[in-house]
Amino acid sequence: MAKLGLRTDMDLVLHLPMRYEDETQVITIRDACLRGGQSSQVEGIVTKSEIGFKPRRQLLVHIADETGDLQLRFMNFYGSQVKQLAEGTRVRARGELKHGFFGAEMVHPNYKVINEGAPLPTSLTPVYPAGEGLSQTMLRRAINDAMKRVDWRDTLPAPLVARMQLTDFEPAVKLLHYPPQEVDEHALLDRSHPAWTRMKFDELLAQQLSLKRAQRARRSKGSPPLSVVGDLSRAFQRALPFHLTGAQQRVLDEIRADICQPYPMQRLLQGDVGAGKTVVAALAAAQAIDSGYQAALMAPTEILADQHFRKIAAWMEPLGVKVAWLTGSLKKKDKAAATAMVESGEARLVIGTHAIIQDTVQFANLGMVIVDEQHRFGVGQRLTLRNKGNEDAIPHQLMMSATPIPRTLAMTYYADLEVSVIDELPPGRSPIVTRAIDQNRRDEVIERVHAAALEGRQVYWVCPLIEESEALQLQTATDTHALLAEALPDLSVGLVHGRLKPAEKQAIMDAFTANEMQVLVATTVIEVGVDVPNASLMVIEHAERFGLSQLHQLRGRVGRGSAASVCLLLYQSPLGGVAKQRLMTMRETTDGFEIARRDLEIRGPGEFLGSRQSGQAMLRFADLEADAWLVDQARDVASALLRDARHTETVEAHLERWLGGREEFLKV
Structure with missing residues (x-):
């Protein structure tokens, strides 16, 4: 629980479901077989329970109702489960029904041993983000217990809640944990339900309050005034x-x-x-x-x-x-x-x-x-x-x-x-044309590199890995260097990567800068800061493996002089959906802000923030693209609350509820 950040009762109460399962209905085994491939809940008596050994050790449980029978198959199981699922037991099982070699079956379904006539749940069953060794049953029980102990008082003033037409805090949280049968399931899942809006707003408000308070605290500290323009x-x-x-x-x-x-x-x-x-x-x-x-x-x-x-x-x-x-x-x-x-x-x-x-x-x-x-x-x-x-x-x-x-x-x-x-580039910078080219046309690309070098231009050829990796069959920098040196014997082809000693790396970069070397094969060490105005052609190998911001950074190594510059994105087909989106974006625009906006859509905020180090800085519920309108409102409300000394307790209570002791990381 501590790994999930669940240390207090309120942490548990705000550990909201990521999805829901509908256990409010039971259908017959025959109807489940007809639906096939969909998740269904059935109920039946165990007619046979045995441990099989082919092709591997597994528990096979057969259940039947008046309409048909079904096999439940468990590849991982405990001795207690074998006893629990003995012949004659009544079982309610939920899972995806498939038609396998031995007929209709569910593999690793969720199940409960029940008495005849046991009532069905009246609300959707929440499924929570969980860690290793933490079962849904355990989490549900802990959250249920925590909800009996927490202080439910709303941290936001009632007039503010009314003015913004927000749901009250307690009913919003309880609805998300125990959604009634009649709730709009689609609105719950896509997080557009008013209860989710309240959670997102509270989360964004806590973040804005924390950051604005950090800004105030910083301004209360002294710094040397650097006022001399001498x-x-x-x-x-x-x-x-x-x-x-x-x-x-x-x-x-x-x-x-x-x-x-x-x-x-x-x-x-x-x-x-x-x-x-x-x-x-x-x-x-x-x-x-x-x-x-x-x-x-x-x-x-x-x-x-x-x-x-x-x-x-x-x-x-x-x-x-x-x-x-x-x-x-x-x-x-x-x-x-x-x-x-x-x-x-x-x-x-x-x-x-x-x-x-x-x-x-x-x-x-x-x-x-x-x-x-x-x-x-x-x-x-x-x-x-x-x-x-x-x-x-x-x-x-x-x-x-x-x-x-x-x-x-x-x-x-x-x-x-x-x-x-x-937001403007220095005059004289040439626009960069970007093309995506299939790896199969590598020979044409090498010819283009040769022609550019003969015109006096220099070329970068970027590869994602230094040495062969079996897991990722990528063309490596060392192989590419050898291949280009052989294909272009009349040119000087250099190789630079992160494992070279600094002096070696610098000697190669100096030779390239001085135009003593026409082609530089490199890993992404050249992503930022390298400035050679005469380089006007960039080839990026396995472009589908790079993120958008990295592709944009690499492309920025050319176009620094007055010559027309070109960036060729070599890709391995077939392309996945995200890779297609990235390459299309690179072809369509050179505007870094538009690229960043699309990158945020594709990947979320992580990379922009360096969030690998910011721990719990990530928003759990709000989505920056979909909920931009809420960000504006949260920012304005945070400013208003901090300006008014009467709201000091409100601010403290809200930050304590949403951030607890985790406010520090936001201050850097």
Whole structure:
């Protein structure tokens, strides 16, 4: 029960059914046989019960009523069941009836041993989410007992419930656990019933209250005001070989206004692949340095961190700013030297991977934290970096994501963040044409790669795995490299993957960047941050195996120069429904926000949030697409309740009921 988060009586009461079984009717065995393939409930006397051994050990129980007979077959059974299902016993069995080799049968049906004339249930039977070793009977009993003990008082004020035309809390919960016979079963199953609406609203309201309260708590803490836009910021902007786009300038102004405040900024910077987030982040870091503080930039992979380091150090170091480089693969001596620079304050900007958050790294005066691809880090990792500031001052935090967050997701899971969007690409970027091609046409694709290389263009060829896996018969990076090197003897073909040593990886990336290598075969290590304007053709092997946001990220590695760019999605047919949807989306649009919206429809919120680390952060009942209208209402009600001091007890009671002690994870 603890694994399911069921620690209190209210946890049990709010453990709502995922579906229902109709045990309110019994039909004859003959009628069940005629219906075949459907779930039915029958009743009969056991005429024979035996343990068979062919083709494996199994319990075979024959039951009969006045219209016919039926076999119940159990592959897994206990000795007590053999005694329970002895000849002459009356049994009520429910399951899918199939016509097998030995006639009509139900395999592993739900059953009850009953007396003649035993009454039928008057309501649908709930089926609950359960864990290993936790039976439905046990859960039903525990929930039933808990319902006798809980405090049923409504946590929402009666005028609010009436104004929003919500069902009262107690009748809504009881209806979902014990739905009467006359209830609209379809509305129960698709969760459109008013009782479900009340549960969804309460859940969304708890989440909004928690996030907005976290935002208030954050604003009550001190942060160093970084209000100086000084010599470094001005010299940096003058030295850039391009002008900021209107969107970049607008977002920079928003960040600058935030970091002047004496409380911590918590801003999410969204921008499609190639929109120019890095330069905005670097200008924000320059303002922190101008104001006398250090800044830190953390990226999820060494390739991405290195890309940031090379780009930003090339901008900053000529202006006299010392930039430290910190990753797990540094030699002990180099790591000690970099750590000492950070601790002494000599390094004004620190760039690296999660090595930055190790205990050994202490900052002199950290004023600003920048987290790139923030959803790739755990909640705990982001929190550790934020806690690297001085005890009395929390650093300002800028999170960046090239995976745009759909509006409904931003309003729920990021309700306590300010969100900035760079919604235009720098001028001169070429549009990317996307095509889906069957693996059988690989030879044509290789010819196309050859032609592009002869025109002076460079090519990425991305594979999902490094070495052969029997479970997934995928073309691997090593095989593909060998195949392309043989098919294209006049070209230089490189291979980069996550298991190469950092120095080897960097040497290959440098050769590709310098156009000494025409084709780069890679695993998804090149997903983010790699910037080679001359690369204009991307081939993605087994594209059906990738998620939408990953395909979009990979495609964003081309189209960075002025040449027309193409992305070819090689797929293995036949395609499943979800894979078809993904490839169709990639062909139809290059708009990251539209792709993110469709990705949310296909997969739910998990990947956007990095929810693998957010534990119970996921909504259990509300669906962000179907219930977007409720998100708006919950947000407005949460703001109103928090504004009015008279509702302090209401807020506390509602959060205690829905989140218990689990509020912490929402605060990061």
